[in-house]
Structures are given as structure tokens and as C-alpha cells.
Ligand SMILES: Nc1nc2c(ncn2[C@@H]2O[C@H](COP(=O)(O)OP(=O)(O)O)[C@@H](O)[C@H]2O)c(=O)[nH]1
């Protein structure tokens with residue numbers, strides 16, 4: 400490799416160009432860089448910001464074993480026939496050793512990745528707390544640049560797992576199975592507020608009718624909490640055979656269109672970008688403060704007095720920030 404090519408590679412120019420061209424290998428590499436918190440990933444993303452597609456982001460959530468992966472597979476295969484480009488991010492916190500992928504999932508991933516218009520990636524929970532949700536946001540960004548029409552994020556639970564799809568998805572699909580009524584009962588408030596579509600999967604099992612009735616009753620009971628314009632859709636499916644998939648796609652589309660018309664989709668998009676901006680500010684601010692503290696041992700200098708109760712952490716924090724801002728102005732010429 401000559402010097403110029405090497406420089407290009409190092410500052411990420413190649414990856415950015417390849418990504419914009421729709422190169423899936425470039426996407427996979429960039430997502431790995433994001434997972435490894437490689438600083439160069441940021442440079443590449445910076446370069447790609449204006450090249451994002453307006454992808455639909457669909458969160459698929461529900462308990463382990465409910466059939467989320469099988470459903471996403473089926474959805475992807477159907478949407479592929481409609482000439483859509485599909486990205487799939489599977490977050491599986493139950494299996495840190497395999498980086499999130501079960502054996503079955505890995506076989507399936509190999510199969511789906513063979514399709515030119517599908518990109519599938521599993522993400523585990525390795526790394527720092529909060530790292531996974533940052534990585535998922537980064538991966539979504541990469542897939543937007545890659546030009547995906549639909550991006551699925553498969554993850555366990557709502558409001559309890561580290562990746563809360565409700566915060567990042569345009570559409571939230573909750574997957575349940577017959578016999579889960581009581582579980583839903585306990586979590587109902589949160590779920591009904593964020594779910595757009597509830598799937599009763601494994602409709603080949605007993606109790607589907609009861610499950611659907613139960614959900615309908617819950618929705619009626621909690622009507623005041625929910626959107627009147629777009630009532631939650633309930634769809635029964637057998638993910639393993641494909642039964643109910645077209646109906647699920649129709650329900651998802653109806654919700655998306657409704658959100659697009661009402662401006663809710665734009666608002667979600669704005670919120671998503673705002674979160675990203677705020678996260679950048681937090682990160683940069685914190686890094687600078689750490690640098691200040693590293694050079695001045697500012698925190699440790701004040702700690703003794705706080706420990707011995709001659710000072711309190713609340714007032715000291717205010718003083719520390721004042722000093723930090725002063726240092727920032729004088730030492731750094733900001
Ligand atoms: N009988 C039946 N089995 C299903 C159905 N959907 C998925 N499965 C099976 O349920 C198991 C868990 O599915 P998976 O998609 O991995 O669930 P996930 O953990 O929610 O992603 C697998 O063995 C699937 O083949 C269904 O509709 N009916």
C-alpha cells in the first residue's frame with residue numbers, strides 16, 4: 400500500500416466513500432469500529448452525515464423466545480420482494496459470549512447476509528454500560544448511510560433493557576405469545592403507551608383468541624392513555640410459517656403513514672437527532688473535565704474536606720465547575 404492510500408485508509412476516506420456507495424463490508428467494518436469506540440469512526444460518520452436516507456426505524460421487542468428473530472426474518476423476506484433494502488440489528492443481551500448471536504441466529508444471519516439487499520448484524524452487550532445503546536444508535540446511522548429503507552432493531556423488553564427501542568424507533572412492534580396475558584397485565588401501562596402494533600405470535604398454539612381478547616380489553620381499559628388517531632393494531636402470526644406477515648406489514652405501514660401525516664414521524668426523527676447531539680455534548684464536556692482534573696487533581700484536592708464533612712459535595716461541585724470553566728477559558732483559549 401502506498402503512502403497516499405494508507406493515509407486515505409487511516410483517516411477513513413475509503414470507508415466513507417464505500418459506505419455511501421452501499422458497500423455492506425464497509426458498513427460492517429464501521430459498526431465494529433463504533434463498537435470498539437474507535438475515534439476514527441466519528442470522522443467517517445461526520446463525513447457521511449448528509450448522505451443518510453430517510454430510513455424507517457422499526458423496533459421489534461418482546462420476551463426471549465417469543466419469535467422476534469423469526470418474525471424479522473419473515474418481514475425482511477417479504478419486504479425484499481417489494482424491492483426494499485433492509486437493515487437488521489439484533490441486540491441480544493442474553494448471550495454475551497457469542498456477541499449476542501445464538502447458533503440458530505448465526506446460521507440465519509449467514510443466510511440473510513447472502514441477500515444483496517439485506518444487512519444483518521448482531522450486537523452483544525460487551526463493553527461499558529450504556530455502550531450498547533450508543534453502539535446501536537451508531538449502527539442505525541451507518542445503515543441510514545448505507546441506504547436502507549427499513550431498519551429493524553430486535554431487542555428484549557421495553558423500558559427495562561439497556562436499548563429502549565421506544566426512544567429510537569418510528570414504529571414499535573411488541574411480540575407476545577398466547578398465555579402471556581398476565582405478564583402483559585403487569586407491564587401494561589408502559590407497553591400500551593409505546594407499542595404501535597402488538598403481535599400475538601405462535602398462533603398455532605392454544606389460547607390465541609383469548610390472548611387477542613385480553614389485549615383488546617386492556618386497550619379499552621387504558622383508552623385514555625393512547626392515541627385516538629392510531630389505535631394499537633393487534634395481529635396474530637405464525638412466524639415460523641409466514642402466516643399473518645402481510646397483515647403485520649399492513650398494520651406497520653398504516654401506523655407509519657399516520658405518524659408521517661400527523662408530523663409525529665418528523666418529531667421522532669428530530670428527537671433522535673437531538674439525543675445524539677446532546678450525547679456528543681455530554682461526551683465532549685466530560686472528556687474536557689477529565690483532562691482538567693487529570694492536570695490539576697482538582698477533584699482529589701477537594702475530596703478530603705468533603706469526606707471530613709468540612710465541605711459538602713453540592714457546593715464543591717459548583718466551585719469545581721467554576722474553576723473548570725475558568726481554566727478552560729484561560730488555558731485553552733476557548
Ligand atoms: N410453533 C411456533 N414456533 C415458533 C413461531 N415463531 C417462532 N417459533 C420458534 O420459537 C423459537 C424462538 O424463536 P426466535 O425467533 O429465536 O425468538 P426470539 O428469541 O424472540 O428472537 C424458535 O425455535 C422458533 O422456530 C411460531 O409462530 N410458532
Ligand SMILES: [Mg+2]
Nearest residue numbers: 467468469553
Ligand atoms: Mg432473537
